Amino acid sequence: MWKWLKSIFKRSPSADVPSVPPSNLIKTDPPTDTRFINQAGLLLVCSFEGFYSAPYLDPVGIPTIGFGTIGYPDGRKVSLADPRCTQDQAMEWLRWEIDIKAQSIARYLHEIGLTLTDNQFSALCSFGYNLGLGPIISSGRSLNSALKSHNHQAICDTILLYDKAGGKPFRGLTRRRKAEVALYNT
Numbered sequence: 001m002w003k004w005l006k007s008i009f010k011r012s013p014s015a016d017v018p019s020v021p022p023s024n025l026i027k028t029d030p031p032t033d034t035r036f037i038n039q040a041g042l043l044l045v046c047s048f049e050g051f052y053s054a055p056y057l058d059p060v061g062i063p064t065i066g067f068g069t070i071g072y073p074d075g076r077k078v079s080l081a082d083p084r085c086t087q088d089q090a091m092e093w094l095r096w097e098i099d100i101k102a103q104s105i106a107r108y109l110h111e112i113g114l115t116l117t118d119n120q121f122s123a124l125c126s127f128g129y130n131l132g133l134g135p136i137i138s139s140g141r142s143l144n145s146a147l148k149s150h151n152h153q154a155i156c157d158t159i160l161l162y163d164k165a166g167g168k169p170f171r172g173l174t175r176r177r178k179a180e181v182a183l184y185n186t
Contacts, residue, residue: 035106037098041122044183045098045129048176053084059165059172066090068129069097094129101128108137112148120152123159123184130176131162156181 037045049068055078058064063078066085071077073096085093102125109116116124127143128136135143146158159181163174 035102035121037102037125038118038122040119040183040186041126042094042098044122044176044179045094045126048126048130048172048179049094051087051090053086053090055080055082059170065093067094069093071097098125098129101125101133104128104133105136109147112150114147114150119186120184123180126176126180126183127159127162130173135162152184156184159184 046067051067052065055063055065057080058068058070062070063080063082064070065078065082067090069078069090072093102121105121105124105128109121124136135141136147138144142161143155143158146154149155160174160177163169163177165173
């Protein structure tokens with residue numbers, strides 16, 4: 001799978017599928033420039049989500065397919081009755097969703113005046129893909145407060161707190177949060 005995944009970065013994208021540019025081409029001044037998750041971030045997401053061609057229930061009972069897709073670009077939610085997908089379809093869905101989340105994160109960071117490196121930004125994109133944007137952009141949430149503080153240690157410490165599924169610590173989420181913090185700190 002890794003050989004296939006790395007080949008995705010070398011292919012020219014179709015017109016309707018956003019590409020993931022090399023990290024040296026990622027712009028860093030939103031909102032006039034667009035930001036994307038970098039290759040390290042996308043590989044992190046794919047490694048933790050894994051590829052599943054058939055729909056399945058995630059640990060909290062949400063129908064999921066591909067690389068963690070729970071909703072398709074046409075607005076439909078994933079159903080257990082959906083047909084299998086290919087790795088190419090799964091990557092298109094992942095890119096579609098993560099690019100939308102990346103733009104929301106970039107706008108929010110610009111609003112609060114927080115500048116992040118490509119790896120820091122990509123770690124937040126991985127987090128947002130996994131848990132949604134609420135903890136990042138919703139006032140009163142602990143990660144949101146840490147981001148507003150511009151304190152990178154507080155941001156990392158807070159990311160580590162989000163390791164529960166169904167209210168209970170989940171080993172896979174603990175590993176993922178640690179990987180996101182490691183990416184954030186590189």
